[in-house]
Amino acid sequence: MGNDSIGKSWVDKNGSSPQSWAIALWEFSRPHTIVGTTLSVLALYAIAQSDRLFANPVFLPLAFAWLACICGNIYIVGLNQLEDVEIDKINKPYLPIASGVFSLKIGRLIVAATGILAVLTAVSQGPFLLATVGVSLAIGTAYSLPPIRLKRFPFWAALCIFTVRGAIVNLGLFLHFNWVLGLVGAKSVFSGWSWESLSFGIPAEVWVLTAFVVVFTFAIAIFKDIPDMEGDKQYNITTFTIELGKPAVFNLSRWVLTVCYAGATLAGAVALSNVNLVFLAVSHFLALGLMWFWSVKVDLDDRQEIAEFYQFIWKLFFLEYLIFPAACLLG
Template identity: 60%
Template sequence: MTFLKILWKFSRPHTIIGTSLSVLALYFISLASTGNGVTTINLEQMLAVWFACICGNIYIVGLNQLYDIEIDRINKPDLPLASGEFTLQQGQLVVTITGVLALLIAGLSGVWLLATVAVSLLIGSAYSLPPIRLKQFPFFAAFCILTVRGIVVNIGLFLHYGDKLNSSEALNPYVWTLTLFILLFTVAIAIFKDVPDLEGDKQYNINTFTLVIGKPAVFNLSRGVISVCYLGTIAAGLFWLTSLNLSFFVTSHLVLLGLLWWRSRDVDLEDKSAIAKFYQFIWQLFFVEYLLFPIACFV
């Protein structure tokens, strides 16, 4: 049980939750768009997608920790490798096993899932591994995160589900809207995630947007990007998405937009704990979006 607790911490739980919700949301949106119900067969297919994506998720975040041990001892000292709860060899073993399992399960499940997982792992490797190590460059670091979370996962999984559900429908307006929302929202996550890590990044020459333009500018930019996400999604619901529950869709997004501004009004940018809590709040908003879309399609 101790090992499992450490593994859970190593897997970066907020990313696991986000990946799980994206798998579920796209599954239910695919069912709604094709008129299919939940069956034993497509439920097993969804579980295979989930397991492959979770393994890929652990590979990517674990690989990043393997090459950031010294930085994490300053920025995130409670992570297993930085704290010594995992040895380097244990971390390497977990990353290797999960990477192999992700590709193996995806390959056995279908070509679209294999392409989705393989591209995600490739980008995740380029993000962390030297000599490329794209995380050193603010633009490319953000590009890696938004490409995987915003484009590859959403479009790849929808195409996989469509293939398995024998759907002839191309990407529909709901998937495009969700993809655009997540794409922009991930920009906010990508630029804000380094605000709590200023000290370690500066010491080890990891150039981030926070170091370039400062914490207040990054904070306001992230909040502005998320606000645009909500306003754009509300507009899409009013003028483009014709067969969902409009009142629920618009009201829920207005509530979340108001909650964002209420929660951000008194964040102390000099308090690392306050910044970290607000970053987790941003992830919670991200989670909720993957719940709202399928609910609005089914209600």
């Protein structure tokens, strides 16, 4: 997972070996976001396949969708690092640009290359993936890049994060995979694509997962600024943590996650006939219990403990992309 331990770098600042460069690139890509993106791609593919029982196990479109999303991911987090060098020297000094492992020139080359590759790959795969990647890149650019730089405003910053991670990625990827798999059932892959073949139907399972991820990502968006309070305050980045204080944001995050798990379980009982409700309820109860068990032990004056709990929240986020497709497949 991502190394968000305070002040620690995985790479020797003077290291120039291929291995050191690869490790620095991995750190530059923010590993926890890469894992989250990968799991979301696989989960939406599995949900799109759940009604088909993997009758059309097409993996080439899956690989291209993953490549486009990963490149888009690196573009977004890389651009943020290019614009936040001085802030990261305080909040995240282990990141490659902040620590001096990567120069600004190298960072710009990586961001430009991954952005272009994301768009070109999406163009080759059809309108749904292009829309998903294109809108995500546009929002990610507006989040970090002046003069807009929406990350300066807590409401807009949170909106950017949960809109991309929650709505755009989940709905866009499902529509893409559902469309691709439907075409494969009638024709060979990559042939005969037309606007008339587009399907905009989204099942209840995907809506529930999307709602879960939107709410969960809101909790991540407001929590992530707790350990970064010092640098944000120094460089006039307004966050909910600065406005409300650490305890209020910490407690708000916990209750948002509680509503998230309870709501998804209730929605499963009321609206989802094609999922395994027992598996969904038990797994959600266990995840929620672990979250509360760990949270009561967190010292809000210890940045290391806050950062570790933040990474644990990301692991719960990863876990949902395993739980929900499994509940669909077991239903």
